[in-house]
Amino acid sequence: xxxxxxxxxxxxxxxxxxxxxxxxxxxxxxxxxxxxxxxxxxxxxxxxxxxxxxxxxxxxxxxxxxxxxxxxxxxxxxxxxxxxxxxxxxxxxxxxxxxxxxxxxxxxxxxxxxxxxxxxxxxxxxxxxxxxxxxxxxxxxxxxxxxxxxxxxxxxxxxxxxxxxxxxxxxxxxxxxx
Amino acid sequence: xxxxxxxxxxxxxxxxxxxxxxxxxxxxxxxxxxxxxxxxxxxxxxxxxxxxxxxxxxxxxxxxxxxxxxxxxxxxxxxxxxxxxxxxxxxxxxxxxxxxxxxxxxxxxxxxxxxxxxxxxxxxxxxxxxxxxxxxxxxxxxxxxxxxxxxxxxxxxxxxxxxxxxxxxxxxxxxxxxxxxxxxxxxxxxxxxxxxxxxxxxxxxxxxxxxxxxxxxxxxxxxxxxxxxxxxxxxxxxxxxxxxxxxxxxxxxxxxxxxxxxxxxxxxxxxxxxxxxxxxxxxxxxxxxxxxxxxxxxxxxxxxxxxxxxxxxxxxxxxxxx
Numbered sequence: 001x002x003x004x005x006x007x008x009x010x011x012x013x014x015x016x017x018x019x020x021x022x023x024x025x026x027x028x029x030x031x032x033x034x035x036x037x038x039x040x041x042x043x044x045x046x047x048x049x050x051x052x053x054x055x056x057x058x059x060x061x062x063x064x065x066x067x068x069x070x071x072x073x074x075x076x077x078x079x080x081x082x083x084x085x086x087x088x089x090x091x092x093x094x095x096x097x098x099x100x101x102x103x104x105x106x107x108x109x110x111x112x113x114x115x116x117x118x119x120x121x122x123x124x125x126x127x128x129x130x131x132x133x134x135x136x137x138x139x140x141x142x143x144x145x146x147x148x149x150x151x152x153x154x155x156x157x158x159x160x161x162x163x164x165x166x167x168x169x170x171x172x173x174x175x176x177x178x
Numbered sequence: 179x180x181x182x183x184x185x186x187x188x189x190x191x192x193x194x195x196x197x198x199x200x201x202x203x204x205x206x207x208x209x210x211x212x213x214x215x216x217x218x219x220x221x222x223x224x225x226x227x228x229x230x231x232x233x234x235x236x237x238x239x240x241x242x243x244x245x246x247x248x249x250x251x252x253x254x255x256x257x258x259x260x261x262x263x264x265x266x267x268x269x270x271x272x273x274x275x276x277x278x279x280x281x282x283x284x285x286x287x288x289x290x291x292x293x294x295x296x297x298x299x300x301x302x303x304x305x306x307x308x309x310x311x312x313x314x315x316x317x318x319x320x321x322x323x324x325x326x327x328x329x330x331x332x333x334x335x336x337x338x339x340x341x342x343x344x345x346x347x348x349x350x351x352x353x354x355x356x357x358x359x360x361x362x363x364x365x366x367x368x369x370x371x372x373x374x375x376x377x378x379x380x381x382x383x384x385x386x387x388x389x390x391x392x393x394x395x396x397x398x399x400x401x402x403x404x405x406x407x408x409x410x411x412x413x414x415x416x417x418x419x420x421x422x423x424x425x426x427x428x429x430x431x432x433x434x435x436x437x438x439x440x441x442x443x444x445x446x447x448x449x450x451x452x453x454x455x456x457x458x459x460x461x462x463x464x465x466x467x468x469x470x471x472x473x474x475x476x477x478x479x480x481x482x483x484x485x486x487x488x489x490x491x492x493x494x495x496x497x498x499x500x
Contacts, residue, residue, distance in 0.1 A: 024218035034435045087201040095207040110219045118277050118284050118300060122340035126320035133224030135465035164216050
């Protein structure tokens with residue numbers, strides 16, 4: 001049996017490794033980064049409270065997703081909004097399981113992403129930084145870059161696709177080398 | 179799917195359609211989850227860069243105790259590293275996120291680490307460096323710069339590939355050189371900036387003067403002037419406003435998805451303005467990075483973001499719902 005201190009260490013290790021995965025799951029359910037971040041706070045506390053229920057031989061991320069789903073249901077009730085039907089949730093759970101099995105945790109994806117972002121041009125990197133890191137609107141960023149909003153949307157979409165393809169290649173390469 | 183995962187809101191009908199496709203098509207569900215995961219990783223990394231680039235206000239998402247402990251450790255580690263290297267004749271990263279390509283490898287430098295001759299650096303945030311001769315260098319996010327090997331008699335040689343830099347040069351004597359594909363800037367003293375623009379490289383002089391050389395000739399630019407080195411036309415001086423040209427290099431305060439009331443409180447605490455908000459406007463959530471520009475301009479930007487109307491009466495400003 002783990003002491004409190006060991007339990008805390010074990011939880012922090014697992015939680016830190018799964019943080020982005022939980023956030024991705026919340027985002028897939030809420031369709032809103034702001035809502036996902038708000039719910040994440042409650043999910044973190046719930047995971048800590050219920051950590052004693054988790055079996056060490058189990059899949060922490062899958063368990064965390066179940067807890068997260070409970071919180072999302074509460075959130076739906078509060079906002080009186082329907083998000084997804086249960087069959088959609090089941091399909092999402094399967095897809096998350098398969099993706100994690102094939103491509104690893106998001107920590108692995110982030111390592112590949114870092115490699116790909118370093119290869120972007122300064123302007124493309126700036127576009128991603130302003131849109132994702134600083135929450136600039138397309139309108140504000142287009143004004144800043146002296147471009148049309150439509151042109152900026154096309155560019156950002158292409159950059160994102162390019163990054164996605166690079167990450168796929170990188171992950172495949174790492175898998176072959178492993 | 180593309181719209182959902184690329185910062186654009188989707189309608190209720192589109193959401194319902196997306197749900198049906200996820201439930202009925204496992205391959206589509208996989209692609210959707212893959213995109214969501216990439217989106218989350220991208221946001222997480224970019225937000226982390228933004229937080230490093232500026233003091234993050236009001237968006238702490240973890241217990242304050244952990245934050246304080248982590249901050250104390252970081253400050254301690256950075257302080258020790260910087261004090262060890264500060265007096266050594268090296269180029270040193272002081273703050274910000276800097277990746278360098280060195281011998282074919284990409285390395286992420288920590289504050290206090292040495293930048294080597296030949297390193298090709300990429301700034302993931304606004305970056306501050308101390309150069310071997312004591313000069314201060316700032317790089318804007320997204321800038322790419324090579325810390326070139328110096329020729330005989332040169333103190334510093336930097337090759338600006340993309341982006342912009344600001345430098346406060348010590349003992350300028352013409353041996354501090356910035357090169358780009360459009361020309362060379364020889365710093366004669368002492369505070370200047372350089373940035374690549376679409377067709378050339380712009381040199382801005384804030385104190386002292388620089389010599390700007392391109393294929394089209396050489397021009398000495400004095401304090402308060404700028405000039406563009408570009409193919410096909412000789413450089414000509416024009417005026418530069420340091421308040422605008424250096425906005426990027428100043429510290430920013432960042433609010434992310436915070437109620438406007440919180441931003442207004444901050445403005446009141448940091449200016450002579452008293453800000454009044456309609457209750458409906460107060461709860462509006464905004465994301466804004468506030469550089470050191472006149473606070474009245476910040477209020478105009480907030481009005482633009484929230485769609486509110488500005489009423490001003492001397493130092494008292496009100497944001498009203500339209």
